[in-house]
Amino acid sequence: MSAPRRPPFRIGDLDVAAGRSATGELPIARLVTGTRISLPIQVVHGRSPGPTVWLSAAVHGDEINGVEIIRRVTRSLDARTVAGTVIAVPIVNVHGFLNGDRYLPDRRDLNRSFPGSPSGSLAARIANLFMTEIVSRCEVGIDLHTGSDHRTNLPHVRADLDDPGTRKLAEAFGAPLMLHARVRDGSLRGAATERGATVLLYEGGEALRFDDESLSVGTDGIRRVLAELGMIGPDHADPRPVPVESRRSTWIRARRSGIVLLDAELGEVVQRGQLLGVIHDSVGKRLAGVTAPKVGVVIGRVQQPLVNQGDALVNLAEVDADLLPALGRFVSTQPLEDRP
Secondary structure (H helix, E strand, C coil): CCCCCCCCEEECCEEECCCEEEEEEEEEEECCCCCEEEEEEEEEECCEEEEEEEEEECCCCCCCHHHHHHHHHHHHCCCCCCEEEEEEECCCCHHHHHHCCCCCCCCCCHHHCCCCCCCCCHHHHHHHHHHHHCHHHCCEEEEEECCCCCEEEEEEEEECCCCHHHHHHHHHHCCCEEEECCCCCCCHHHHHHHCCCEEEEEEEEECCCCCHHHHHHHHHHHHHHHHHCCCCCHHHCCCCCCCEEECEEEEEECCCCEEEEECCCCCCEECCCCEEEEEECCCCCEEEEEECCCCEEEEEEECCCEECCCCEEEEEEECCHHHHHHHHHHCCCCCCCCCC
């Protein structure tokens, strides 16, 4: 006797039969013009039973790398061979995405507004909608981000590495580095974790730009997680590299305002006291050096040369020196030359 067919997956205006994919939307609100704004969603409802996983991007409206990553992942999935269900939400902050803006129109940060409220601010209502319609249906979530405020990030995963289930998926993702990170109040990761979901946060690239390396690492990483969960076959995912683990990262900040020239590149191993860049004034006078306070790997750096005192310039992840060779091509061990 053949196994009973999986029931359809119902969400919003969708009723997706097993072994099929479909796109739809979840209404949010209306613009002042009366135009309806909705969360775009895509459901890949596998023919075989398995976990339900969400993929989300553009919680910050200017972080567009994840939109393309989700497109590549869903395009590669065949619902007839998938076990379980994937819910893809490529643009969570639709208002910000339309404006190329990190925030919502009221300047609220959506990723500080979870779990939200059905009768609160616009941010609270969107957060509540996402928690109610997406997170409540899923066991696992992968939230995709990039650097903010003119910064770019080395592709890496942030997660609670002390939780065995989360760590297993972080290792499966196979980014160059995985960073143990506590959840932030109001974040999607924090609210979903409290609801019992296992959540990975992927960082890579910068806002409003596609970054080929970040796109490839993110796409391959999600497919490895789906394979680890048994949703796709291991033959459909690239071999898994072993990520380097970091327990802490530190931002190096500008000691003076001026124009910064950074030599530090993403993935570069730096030594304590090493010169990473120089801050000049507008006529070329050297004001301050930017030096590394400890040994680490550069996982983030500012792209905007104009900086104010206290601005974040370089993000260093502390890593066991014995593990640094595992970062491979993402790491440069060549010494930096002092600027005049």
